[in-house]
Amino acid sequence: MIQEIIVTTTNEDGSTHIAPMGIREESGLIVIAPFKPSATLENIQRNKSAVINRVDDVRIFAGCLTGRKDWPLVPTEKIETQRLAAALSHLELHLERIEDDELRPRFYCKQIVEINHRPFQGFNRAQSAVLEAAILVSRLHMLTKDKIEQEIEYLTIAIDKTAGENERVAWAWLMERIESYRQESTKEKIV
Numbered sequence: 001m002i003q004e005i006i007v008t009t010t011n012e013d014g015s016t017h018i019a020p021m022g023i024r025e026e027s028g029l030i031v032i033a034p035f036k037p038s039a040t041l042e043n044i045q046r047n048k049s050a051v052i053n054r055v056d057d058v059r060i061f062a063g064c065l066t067g068r069k070d071w072p073l074v075p076t077e078k079i080e081t082q083r084l085a086a087a088l089s090h091l092e093l094h095l096e097r098i099e100d101d102e103l104r105p106r107f108y109c110k111q112i113v114e115i116n117h118r119p120f121q122g123f124n125r126a127q128s129a130v131l132e133a134a135i136l137v138s139r140l141h142m143l144t145k146d147k148i149e150q151e152i153e154y155l156t157i158a159i160d161k162t163a164g165e166n167e168r169v170a171w172a173w174l175m176e177r178i179e180s181y182r183q184e185s186t187k188e189k190i191v
């Protein structure tokens with residue numbers, strides 16, 4: 001099973017890097033697999049640590065994909081870095097080993113500590129729709145125009161029926177990005 005979370009890591013200048021990633025568990029270890037090149041990859045390699053933030057505020061996923069990375073942070077407990085203030089729970093990880101790959105290395109990490117901050121409120125279809133749209137935005141150049149339009153049309157149903165304020169804001173940021181991609185593609189065709 002893959003779980004979509006936000007990884008926080010420390011940059012070389014001491015600032016905190018935030019990135020959505022899909023993680024999974026293998027033999028008791030957490031596997032993080034960033035595509036090269038990646039700031040998350042470099043930070044984990046250098047610091048031998050990372051933090052997994054489980055969030056239900058989908059604005060953070062959509063924000064990271066649309067250049068809004070300034071989310072409130074608080075210090076972590078055992079390893080020296082920061083986590084998202086919005087995390088429902090977080091895991092602090094120590095890097096155990098790397099399985100290198102030209103495209104997508106795999107970082108096997110050991111859990112040092114897990115802390116709960118707020119209860120999970122239940123599944124929400126609009127939150128899932130925002131995650132799907134965020135992944136779509138991260139792959140726009142690999143998809144056909146028709147595929148993009150079909151996906152958006154389908155995902156809009158869950159947004160219209162079940163979104164709260166955070167989901168609407170996140171959706172609007174992603175749709176803004178898709179709209180500028182549509183316009184860029186039209187311009188390219190004219191040129």
Ligand SMILES: Cc1cc2nc3c(=O)[nH]c(=O)nc-3n(C[C@H](O)[C@H](O)[C@H](O)COP(=O)(O)O)c2cc1C
Nearest residue numbers: 004019020021022033034035038039040134135138
């Ligand atoms: C839900 C979601 C899951 C993602 N999972 C991954 C992942 O597992 N690996 C990856 O390299 N990028 C993933 N991405 C895209 C990255 O968040 C994005 O490309 C980011 O810029 C990674 O590069 P960075 O480490 O330099 O920030 C995901 C994006 C979303 C929205």
